[in-house]
Amino acid sequence: MRRREFITLVGGAAAGWPLVAHAQQPDRLRRIGVLQGLAAEDPEAQTYVAALQQGLQEAGWTVGRNVRIEYRWSAADDARLRRNAAELVALNPDVIVAGYGPTGLILHGLTRTVPVVFAQTIDPVGAGFVESLARPGGNLTGFTQFEYGLSVKWLELLKEIAPHISRVGVVRNAENSTTGIGQWAVLQTFAAPMGVELRPVNLRDPAETERTVLAFIGGANSGLIVIVGSTAGVQRDLLVALAARHQLPAVYFNRVFAEAGGLISYGPNVIELYRRAAGYVDRILKGEKPANLPVQAPTKYELVINLKTAKALGLTVPASLLTRADAVIE
Numbered sequence: 001m002r003r004r005e006f007i008t009l010v011g012g013a014a015a016g017w018p019l020v021a022h023a024q025q026p027d028r029l030r031r032i033g034v035l036q037g038l039a040a041e042d043p044e045a046q047t048y049v050a051a052l053q054q055g056l057q058e059a060g061w062t063v064g065r066n067v068r069i070e071y072r073w074s075a076a077d078d079a080r081l082r083r084n085a086a087e088l089v090a091l092n093p094d095v096i097v098a099g100y101g102p103t104g105l106i107l108h109g110l111t112r113t114v115p116v117v118f119a120q121t122i123d124p125v126g127a128g129f130v131e132s133l134a135r136p137g138g139n140l141t142g143f144t145q146f147e148y149g150l151s152v153k154w155l156e157l158l159k160e161i162a163p164h165i166s167r168v169g170v171v172r173n174a175e176n177s178t179t180g181i182g183q184w185a186v187l188q189t190f191a192a193p194m195g196v197e198l199r200p201v202n203l204r205d206p207a208e209t210e211r212t213v214l215a216f217i218g219g220a221n222s223g224l225i226v227i228v229g230s231t232a233g234v235q236r237d238l239l240v241a242l243a244a245r246h247q248l249p250a251v252y253f254n255r256v257f258a259e260a261g262g263l264i265s266y267g268p269n270v271i272e273l274y275r276r277a278a279g280y281v282d283r284i285l286k287g288e289k290p291a292n293l294p295v296q297a298p299t300k301y302e303l304v305i306n307l308k309t310a311k312a313l314g315l316t317v318p319a320s321l322l323t324r325a326d327a328v329i330e
Helices: 001-010 043-058 078-090 104-112 148-161 179-193 206-216 231-232 237-245 254-260 271-285 307-312 317-322
Strands: 031-037 066-072 095-098 116-121 138-146 167-173 198-204 224-225 251-253 264-268 301-306 327-330
Touching: 031 043, 031 078, 043 066, 043 271, 066 078, 066 138, 078 104, 095 104, 095 271, 095 317, 104 116, 104 138, 116 271, 138 271, 148 179, 148 231, 148 251, 148 264, 148 271, 148 317, 167 179, 167 206, 167 264, 179 198, 198 206, 198 224, 198 307, 224 237, 231 237, 237 254, 237 264, 254 264, 254 327, 301 307, 301 317, 307 327
Parallel strands: 031 066, 031 095, 095 116, 116 138, 167 198, 167 224, 224 251, 251 264, 301 327
Antiparallel strands: 264 301
16 A cells, blocks of 8 residues: 555544554553654654554544544654653553654653564664563663664665765764664775765754755766655655755655655555554553563565656666565655
């Protein structure tokens, strides 16, 4: 199902879902917190929330009937994210869903008792908030967005669609988080053998992002890789516009960038991760412990190519790449 069709199907994310016949749930109104690093008005964020609500509905949890959902939005502002996390923990909900950004790590630092289901995190073992993927051991469990090794795939795709590229700017959060460091390390390992020089392009506020991208540009052999980070998610439209304006082939970590006009993207189906997160929320509400629910990886990765953008950049997309694409935007 195409993303736009999905959004149309589920409607506004904040709306309640119609009552359907399922096994009877307890009469007590249960409370779920949702902590997001994106902005409330972001269409991407609304799609994720809609997927979560749909998954809950299918499990028999209806907003206003037997469940209440408390949302907190942070728009890539780490200070605000921490305040929002503390607010949700203080409400003592039955479970918190940790979404975009360093939400799982922050919640781990705030509570050892409130169950937390992270919907899209990276390396929870390395970050120290689960003991192992098979046996998380504490109050957090959920779904990983990808492993660091995926980072080389972005570099390979960029070279495949734009073979002339020899200088790549790695667009990452300015704070150079653990996640950013891990992705950067993998890219560095493979860049030299592929004849590519890497440069960091650190994201801050939009004005600084424009200056940083402009400072990176160094001729027709330049390209961009936008790695996972909450600031990149919030500045999605700006990054796509800058790549187009300066004729920079770019690969992104999420299909929403390609749908917004980016050249190519490769990453997991995040909508599916939120649906699956709803299943874990359901199991916890019915009495299971996060410590006993294994952390799961994505089951599907999506390659999306924007042919209109490729044409604007003067690139011919190899047939071999088109045949592997999950979606082609024309």
